[in-house]
Amino acid sequence: MHGRTRAQGYGGEADWEVIDAVARAVKVPVIGNGDITCGADLVKRKTQTAVSGVMIGRAAMQNPWIFREAKHFLKTGKVLPELLVEERWELVLRHCKLAVESRRNGDERQTLTAMRSRLMAYCKGFPGAKELRQKLCQVSSISQVEDLAAFSMGKVGVYEFQ
Ligand SMILES: Cc1cc2nc3c(=O)[nH]c(=O)nc-3n(C[C@H](O)[C@H](O)[C@H](O)COP(=O)(O)O)c2cc1C
Structure with missing residues (x-):
C-alpha cells in the first residue's frame, strides 16, 4: 500500500x-x-x-x-561506509551487460539508448558527475560506458567521445 x-x-x-x-x-x-x-x-x-x-x-x-x-x-543500526566509485561502476557496467544480454530492449544500441536516463541517475555524486551526465546522455554501446567509467575513475586523463 x-x-x-x-x-x-x-x-x-x-x-x-x-x-x-x-x-x-x-x-x-x-x-x-x-x-x-x-x-x-x-x-x-x-x-x-x-x-x-x-x-x-x-x-x-x-x-x-x-x-x-x-x-x-x-x-x-549502523550506516555502511560509502561504496568506492570502482564498486559503483562495476555494478553499473554489470547492469548494462545484463540488459544487453537480455535483449529486452532490442540490440546493444537500442538497449543503451533506453538506459541513458538510468545511467545518468546512477552517476549522481560520482567524480566529474556533470560532465559524465552530458556524455551518458549520448551513449550507445557498452564500450563507451566502459571508457567513461575509466575516465571517471581517473584511469585516463582526457575522454574523447567516439
Ligand atoms: C518507474 C516507476 C514505476 C512504477 N510502476 C508501478 C506500477 O506498475 N504499479 C504500481 O502499483 N505502482 C508503481 N509505481 C509506484 C511504486 O510502487 C511506489 O508506490 C511509489 O514509487 C512510492 O514508493 P517510493 O516513494 O519508494 O518511490 C511505480 C513507481 C515508479 C517510480
Whole structure:
C-alpha cells in the first residue's frame, strides 16, 4: 500500500498513518511504501507502524545499493561506509551487460539508448558527475560506458567521445 492518493501523484509526503491504520484493520499482511530513502527510514516505518514489510521504489532507481545499506542498518543500526566509485561502476557496467544480454530492449544500441536516463541517475555524486551526465546522455554501446567509467575513475586523463 502506498500512502498517497492518485490525485497527489508524487506530491507531498506519503501518509504512513493511513498505511498503519490499514495494516491494523485488515487480517492480511500489508506491505507499505513511500519515501523510503535509507536504512533509517526503513527501520522507522517498520518499528512505528504495523506493516509486515516495506518496499523501496524511486530511491533504488538512483541508488541501487540502497538494499545493501538498508539490510545492514536493519541488522546493526549502523550506516555502511560509502561504496568506492570502482564498486559503483562495476555494478553499473554489470547492469548494462545484463540488459544487453537480455535483449529486452532490442540490440546493444537500442538497449543503451533506453538506459541513458538510468545511467545518468546512477552517476549522481560520482567524480566529474556533470560532465559524465552530458556524455551518458549520448551513449550507445557498452564500450563507451566502459571508457567513461575509466575516465571517471581517473584511469585516463582526457575522454574523447567516439
Ligand atoms: C518507474 C516507476 C514505476 C512504477 N510502476 C508501478 C506500477 O506498475 N504499479 C504500481 O502499483 N505502482 C508503481 N509505481 C509506484 C511504486 O510502487 C511506489 O508506490 C511509489 O514509487 C512510492 O514508493 P517510493 O516513494 O519508494 O518511490 C511505480 C513507481 C515508479 C517510480
